[in-house]
Amino acid sequence: MYRQTLTQLAADLRARRVSSVELVRAFLARIEASQRDLNAFVTVTAEQALAQAEAADRALAAGRGGALEGVPFGHKDLFCTAGVRTTCGSRMLKQFISPYDATVVSRLKAAGAVMLGKLNMDEFAMGSSNETSYFGPVRNPWNRALVPGGSSGGSAAAVAARLLPAATATDTGGSIRQPAAFCGVTGIKPTYGRVSRYGMIAFASSLDQAGVIAASAEDAARVLREMAGFDPRDSTSVDAPVPDYLAELDQPLAGLKIGVLKEFFDTGLDAAYERCVREALAVFERLGASVREVSLPNIPLSVPVYYVVAPAECSSNLARYDGVRFGHRCAEAHDLEDLYKRSRSEGFGAEVKRRIMTGTYVLSAGYYDAYYLKAQRVRRLIAADFARAFGEVDLLMGPTTPTPAFELGAKVADPITMYLNDIYTIGANLAGLPAMSVPCGFAAGLPAGLQIIGPHFAEARLLNAAHRYQRETDWHLRIPEAYA
Amino acid sequence: MSAWETVIGLEIHAQLATRSKIFSGAPTAYGAAPNSQACLVDLGYPGVLPVLNAEVVRMAVRFGLAIGARIARHSVFARKNYFYPDLPKGYQISQYELPIVAAGAIEIVLEDGTVKRIGVTRAHLEEDAGKSLHEGLGAFTGIDLNRAGTPLIEIVSEPEMRSAKEAVAYMKKVHTLVRYLEICDGNMQEGSFRCDANVSVRPVGTEKFGTRAEIKNINSFRYVEKAIQYEAARQIELIESGGKVVQETRLWDPDKGETRSMRSKEEANDYRYFPDPDLLPLEIDAAYIEAVREALPELPDAKAARFVAAYGLSAYDALVLTASRELADYYEAVVRAVPEQPKLAANWVMGELSAALNKDGLEIGAGRLSAERLAGLLVRIADDTISGKIAKEVFEAMWASGESADAIIEAKGLKQITDTGAIEQAIEAVMAKNPAQLAEFRAGKDKLFGFFVGQVMKATQGKANPAQLNELLKKKLPG
Amino acid sequence: MALTREQVENIAHLARLELEPAEIPRFQQNLSSIVEFIGELERAETAGIAPMAHPLPGLTQRLRPDVVSEPDERELYQKNAPQVAAGLYLVPKVIE
Structure with a gap:
């Protein structure tokens, strides 16, 4: 039954063809069996999950329950979960038990989803390979010598290996789409403000957005429908109705205008990967869409913009980890400064320190205008490029990443090489746009991802296009052999 | 030795009197058990987010309008980044480049009666920090974050004050204003209203500002005066003995009566301000501003002017009576009961009543003596039932007992004697008892007139109507 | 632009991070x-282009009613x- 999509499982649960307890037991067994190889989970909450599954079964038996009642589920370990350890992949929060649920967590709980555990991730979501996690790297189910991508590597690997039908993830510069592409699963980052950030441990507040990684666009739509919506606890949450994403899925694509991002094919794109993407575009043409080239002249600057804005915000967001109210505290501090410095230095890993220091630098006196303000100006140029493009086309498409998954350790030595992995994904974060990655084939035996970017609040259109594509292809149904 | 001029600018922090905090739903009450009013947002817990309190915005706009300032249609919250244990997030949410209130002014009255206008550069919203407790915890400092997130308006003046007295007058005026506006309880002991003073000195007649020192967290009018006086003297002495003032933060030590350098804030700060990405720009439209303007109360300057015009009070008396809204309201309640006697009312409110309140350490609003009760006394003075002197005795009894003036006059038999026959009788008795003095008076010793007034008053326990007594004595004594 | 060792140390101090002396050259190189x-x-x-602090255009700050909603926890x-x-x-004891 693990091979079934979330949509099928939800239907089976509702029809009482399977119980939630059975499903939860089956997935827990798969999680346990895979944990040494994949390390996708930081925490497995078996006991609570079974108790919750029993309650879900009672609700289903009584004909009650939410849209995801009894469905096994997982949360990236930066969503705060009441009473359950929330580590953010960091030694800093190794023993942090959140006293509250993130809005995303409580919404999915209300919809009946059963949490099986917390998923591994790059430390504080800073990374593109899941190698910065304090709890060790996650491995790619397609080839365990490779990285799963990051920062939502645990979520992507778990769904790819069918340890879970779906999981939450977050995306600050590609952290949903890049691992989804590397692991051959479907991931959506909604419009900034579409899903509440309350209870989602912040990396870069103006870029972070919660989304979902699932086996298909239909599954993603089903989960997103429950997650999305206004939250009065988040000032940046948008107070607008959430469309029924499922109702829009089957709309025909005839007349859809697709823009192909010229700059994404210009530099460094792997040839086999490019073929997969071009073939996917041909499928859309067969479905009646028109495809034309679109240029975003400022997009090549998106990575440097990102590596100013995100570190700046992170340097401030992570100042709260000072060893006083929660989190790691060094032993026997001899004064306040010693307490701060040692607690933080022991609690944070090298990449987090690099970002905090970069951010501190770009905000400091004398550099603020040259870096921070300059980056925010270029950010506006990039957003304007997208706005112009969406005046001409309905959706933009291109590769999600320049290459398929790379080997563990291949890029850790050089931060810039690692950062350039997000070259295609960062633009959507800077402009707050919804974007997806959809499996579109295999490049030298490894999954390739088609990226779809839409205008603000066009999630329904994205999911519709992805779903119609997935009706024509079966890339999203492929399961790595070791987990098939 | 040259003459020196002191240059002072004040940064006043007034806690806004909201129920909940600026960015969270935790209560703001003073004096709760440590950390019992610090919610997840106030503690800076991972994942939580700020949402702005509507009342805070309304109060800031109210203040801005009251000082004739520009209300920013578009203002931005920024993060001020620094590490300190009373600052849970490692940054304070404040307003930096685009504050909500800009360019207003406040008028103060100087000792010689002239009015001076002090510019207010800006007033911005921010969150208060928590408190550090250093006593009784051994090698530790304890952190109480109940105050963290309490809304503050920081009111920044231009460096336009030239003496400690001017600074105090300015601070008092702001204090009066925020209480009139009901945006701050003004309680300085609890830290609801406090200020930092930027002090520098320069030779009289020069333009260029001297190097300034910032004196932190002064929480009384007296200390503002003392701290500035001390600091100015320190700087002058330093310069005159060949030293140089360094720009630094200093702490006022009320026990020692001196300012001293703050070690913990010594290093040059680099606050790395940037717009808070968790909060969106605050937009205020004209209709909102107009609605707030219409709801403004009568402000102290306008009220004082009205008291001068309507009640014939001196400018000084009007200033004293409008120092707080409660005092002004009290005065006007008294005047409503004795409309013909506004000056008498002013004298009693500023005189006996203020003295009695001071003596017992009470506020005007304490309800010890209602305006109606005081008016009852003034009515009896005005209608000659009692003399002014007797009235003081009645007032004391009223202050002590809670009785009405009439009840006390009645019970103590203090009613003035206005019956001519009775007064004449008393005069005749005194004349009969003092033949020698009478003879001397009649021989031309006019000064003895007073002696007879005193004797008759004594005989009538002070109740004889003084005017009538005078008349009658003038008739009777010459014989 | 290369950052000096002193700059790196200063940034680390502002961020309250303690770097091992041996780590400094690596951070210096990375940051540079x-x-x-x-x-x-x-x-x-970017002449005439305003900085963009938020990804969604036109959104403004929402206000929360002044209500106490958080109990003592x-x-x-x-x-x-x-x-x-x-x-x-x-x-550790703070000296002011």
């Missing part, structure tokens, strides 16, 4: 290459605290 990388932004023509919240006494969070 990052600074060089973001220095590319200089090339962009000190005991729960202090479960994560490394060191408390009498309800206070403890830090």
Whole structure:
């Protein structure tokens, strides 16, 4: 039954063809069996999950329950979960038990989803390979010598290996789409403000957005429908109705205008990967869409913009980890400064320190205008490029990443090489746009991802296009052999 | 030795009197058990987010309008980044480049009666920090974050004050204003209203500002005066003995009566301000501003002017009576009961009543003596039932007992004697008892007139109507 | 642009991070290459372009009614605290 999509499982649960307890037991067994190889989970909450599954079964038996009642589920370990350890992949929060649920967590709980555990991730979501996690790297189910991508590597690997039908993830510069592409699963980052950030441990507040990684666009739509919506606890949450994403899925694509991002094919794109993407575009043409080239002249600057804005915000967001109210505290501090410095230095890993220091630098006196303000100006140029493009086309498409998954350790030595992995994904974060990655084939035996970017609040259109594509292809149904 | 001029600018922090905090739903009450009013947002817990309190915005706009300032249609919250244990997030949410209130002014009255206008550069919203407790915890400092997130308006003046007295007058005026506006309880002991003073000195007649020192967290009018006086003297002495003032933060030590350098804030700060990405720009439209303007109360300057015009009070008396809204309201309640006697009312409110309140350490609003009760006394003075002197005795009894003036006059038999026959009788008795003095008076010793007034008053326990007594004595004594 | 060792130490201090002496050259090298990388932004023509702090255009701050909604949960919240006494969070003695 693990091979079934979330949509099928939800239907089976509702029809009482399977119980939630059975499903939860089956997935827990798969999680346990895979944990040494994949390390996708930081925490497995078996006991609570079974108790919750029993309650879900009672609700289903009584004909009650939410849209995801009894469905096994997982949360990236930066969503705060009441009473359950929330580590953010960091030694800093190794023993942090959140006293509250993130809005995303409580919404999915209300919809009946059963949490099986917390998923591994790059430390504080800073990374593109899941190698910065304090709890060790996650491995790619397609080839365990490779990285799963990051920062939502645990979520992507778990769904790819069918340890879970779906999981939450977050995306600050590609952290949903890049691992989804590397692991051959479907991931959506909604419009900034579409899903509440309350209870989602912040990396870069103006870029972070919660989304979902699932086996298909239909599954993603089903989960997103429950997650999305206004939250009065988040000032940046948008107070607008959430469309029924499922109702829009089957709309025909005839007349859809697709823009192909010229700059994404210009530099460094792997040839086999490019073929997969071009073939996917041909499928859309067969479905009646028109495809034309679109240029975003400022997009090549998106990575440097990102590596100013995100570190700046992170340097401030992570100042709260000072060893006083929660989190790691060094032993026997001899004064306040010693307490701060040692607690933080022991609690944070090298990449987090690099970002905090970069951010501190770009905000400091004398550099603020040259870096921070300059980056925010270029950010506006990039957003304007997208706005112009969406005046001409309905959706933009291109590769999600320049290459398929790379080997563990291949890029850790050089931060810039690692950062350039997000070259295609960062633009959507800077402009707050919804974007997806959809499996579109295999490049030298490894999954390739088609990226779809839409205008603000066009999630329904994205999911519709992805779903119609997935009706024509079966890339999203492929399961790595070791987990098939 | 040259003459020196002191240059002072004040940064006043007034806690806004909201129920909940600026960015969270935790209560703001003073004096709760440590950390019992610090919610997840106030503690800076991972994942939580700020949402702005509507009342805070309304109060800031109210203040801005009251000082004739520009209300920013578009203002931005920024993060001020620094590490300190009373600052849970490692940054304070404040307003930096685009504050909500800009360019207003406040008028103060100087000792010689002239009015001076002090510019207010800006007033911005921010969150208060928590408190550090250093006593009784051994090698530790304890952190109480109940105050963290309490809304503050920081009111920044231009460096336009030239003496400690001017600074105090300015601070008092702001204090009066925020209480009139009901945006701050003004309680300085609890830290609801406090200020930092930027002090520098320069030779009289020069333009260029001297190097300034910032004196932190002064929480009384007296200390503002003392701290500035001390600091100015320190700087002058330093310069005159060949030293140089360094720009630094200093702490006022009320026990020692001196300012001293703050070690913990010594290093040059680099606050790395940037717009808070968790909060969106605050937009205020004209209709909102107009609605707030219409709801403004009568402000102290306008009220004082009205008291001068309507009640014939001196400018000084009007200033004293409008120092707080409660005092002004009290005065006007008294005047409503004795409309013909506004000056008498002013004298009693500023005189006996203020003295009695001071003596017992009470506020005007304490309800010890209602305006109606005081008016009852003034009515009896005005209608000659009692003399002014007797009235003081009645007032004391009223202050002590809670009785009405009439009840006390009645019970103590203090009613003035206005019956001519009775007064004449008393005069005749005194004349009969003092033949020698009478003879001397009649021989031309006019000064003895007073002696007879005193004797008759004594005989009538002070109740004889003084005017009538005078008349009658003038008739009777010459014989 | 290369960052000096002193600059790196100063940044680390501002961020309250303690770097091992042996780590400093690596951070110095990393940060220098990052600074060089973001220095590319200089090339962009941004005259007259306002900085963009938020990804969604036109959104403004929402206001919350002034209502007390958070009860006292000190005991729960202090479960994560490394060191408390009498309800206070403890830090090494601070001299003001």
